[in-house]
Amino acid sequence: MTIDLRSDTVTRPTPKMMQAIINAEVGDDVYKEDPSVNKLERKLAEMFGMDSALFFPSGSMANQAAIKLHTQPGEQLIADKWAHVYNFEGGGASFNSGVSCKLIDGDRGMITAAQVEENINPPDFYHSPLTSLVCLENTTNKGGGACYNFSEMEAIRLVCDNHNLGFHLDGARIWNAMVAKNQDPKDFGKLFDTISVCLSKGLGTPMGSVLIGKKDIMIKAMRVRKVLGGGMRQIGFMAAAGIYALDNHMERLEEDHKRAAEIAETLSNQSYIKKVEPTETNIVIFYLKDDISEENFLTSLLQKNIKISTMGQGKLRIVTHLDYTDEMHQKFLNTLNGNSTDIKNFKS
Ligand SMILES: *Cc1c(COP(=O)(O)O)cnc(C)c1O
Numbered sequence: 256m257t258i259d260l261r262s263d264t265v266t267r268p269t270p271k272m273m274q275a276i277i278n279a280e281v282g283d284d285v286y287k288e289d290p291s292v293n294k295l296e297r298k299l300a301e302m303f304g305m306d307s308a309l310f311f312p313s314g315s316m317a318n319q320a321a322i323k324l325h326t327q328p329g330e331q332l333i334a335d336k337w338a339h340v341y342n343f344e345g346g347g348a349s350f351n352s353g354v355s356c357k358l359i360d361g362d363r364g365m366i367t368a369a370q371v372e373e374n375i376n377p378p379d380f381y382h383s384p385l386t387s388l389v390c391l392e393n394t395t396n397k398g399g400g401a402c403y404n405f406s407e408m409e410a411i412r413l414v415c416d417n418h419n420l421g422f423h424l425d426g427a428r429i430w431n432a433m434v435a436k437n438q439d440p441k442d443f444g445k446l447f448d449t450i451s452v453c454l455s456k457g458l459g460t461p462m463g464s465v466l467i468g469k470k471d472i473m474i475k476a477m478r479v480r481k482v483l484g485g486g487m488r489q490i491g492f493m494a495a496a497g498i499y500a501l502d503n504h505m506e507r508l509e510e511d512h513k514r515a516a517e518i519a520e521t522l523s524n525q526s527y528i529k530k531v532e533p534t535e536t537n538i539v540i541f542y543l544k545d546d547i548s549e550e551n552f553l554t555s556l557l558q559k560n561i562k563i564s565t566m567g568q569g570k571l572r573i574v575t576h577l578d579y580t581d582e583m584h585q586k587f588l589n590t591l592n593g594n595s596t597d598i599k600n601f602k603s
Contacts, residue, residue: 258561258583263428263511263537263576266459272499279495283488284310285481291491295498299452299465302501303444306470309477310494312485314339314427314464317451319347320479322388324449324472325421328353331384333374335361337397339425340390351483355384363532364398366391368410375418388421389414394428394435397566400515400538402432405442412446421472422446427453427464431536434508448472457508457537458500459577463493504577511537511575514584518573521591527552539573540566559590 259265268276282288296308311317318340322332332348334341336358340348348354357374359366376383389411394400415422424447426432433440443450449468454460466476480486512535519534519541527547532540543549549565556563564572 256560256583256586258559258579258587260573260575260579260587261562261564263456263459263574266576266578268459268461268496269577271503272460272496275495275499276492279491281489281491284490285486285488289489289491289494291494291498295494296465298498298501299467302440303450303467304441305444305450305467307473307476308465308467309473309480310487310490310497311451311464311466311480312462312487314425314451314453314455315344315347316480316483316485317464317466318390318423318425319344319351320476320483320485321423321449321451321466321468322348322354322390323352323479324468324475325388325423326352326354327387329384330387331355331357331376332388332390333357333359333366333371333386333420334390335359335364335366335392335395335398337361337364337395338390338392339396339427340392342397354388357386361398363401364392364395365401365403365407366411367407368414371411371414375414375420378418386418386420388423390423390425392425392427394432394536394538396427396538397540397570399532399534399540399572400428400431400536401533402436402535405436405438408446422448424450426450428456428536430457430505431508431512434505435512435536454497454500457511457576458497458504460496460500461493463490463497465497507577508537511577511579514575514579515539515573517584517588518575518591521588525591525593537575539575541571541573542569543571556590561587561590 279291284292300308341356359370375386394402454463515537519539523531529542529544
């Protein structure tokens, strides 16, 4: 038994999801003739109360398309220093859209309205790049699954309105935020101009993300997706997995959150742990004590068939998900507690 806690993307489709995939009605989506894709896009647009939605192969591509839709080359977007759009999309913002990023030193990946306001370049000062877009991430990835308070996002929306800025949400894990904070997707739809959501993270599909947005912005989304190489043909098989996941895998995210909280709690009681970040959803970020070797720690876990992620600078990450069972959870907690192991002998 391998316990893979590196990411919530390591899941495999359940037998019922496979059935939904096999039974999907499909057509050529580049002609907009795939009924399953059309159904998924309608479903998500309605869920968020927005005008339109478009299926993308990946979350990165959906975010990159959004950046392109909101900006012109030479302009600047504002995001937290840990933002996925800046750190983990291969430099796409500059490669695809020719925009620079003004990075804000936020709290666990979250920024405030005051920080956004301070970092807008004055539009008549032609020496600096024109600020045109604000990107938030909810939940945050590198920030350890932290979720915004709704009031802060509303305050940022006001700043965007006052300065005529686009407002995009990287909602790869928006499902986790909505479940953790009991939020309504329609409220998000009212706040943002565009929202990207991932079906391949907590919801457990093999692939697929959707960009949801206002009509006047989304009008060029098909063209941008085509340019990025994201036009797909009989992709309804994957859209059907998405529909199945939205109907069946949303509520169970609570279990992921509960297990993550138990892991965080167990970690914080261990002598070899320096710090565990607050755990609000399905991501646990923690640091080892300075005299503990990260390599030894990871190797020792690997010997027990347990995989976790390292994010650099001593930051370790655990992500709970659909394929992480109760049996695995008990075994992992026992391992951390050292009941069944020599896990405390990590000193470098
Ligand atoms: C995973 C993720 C994405 C998209 O990633 P893909 O692997 O391209 O689907 C975007 N934003 C955040 C915060 C993510 O965690």
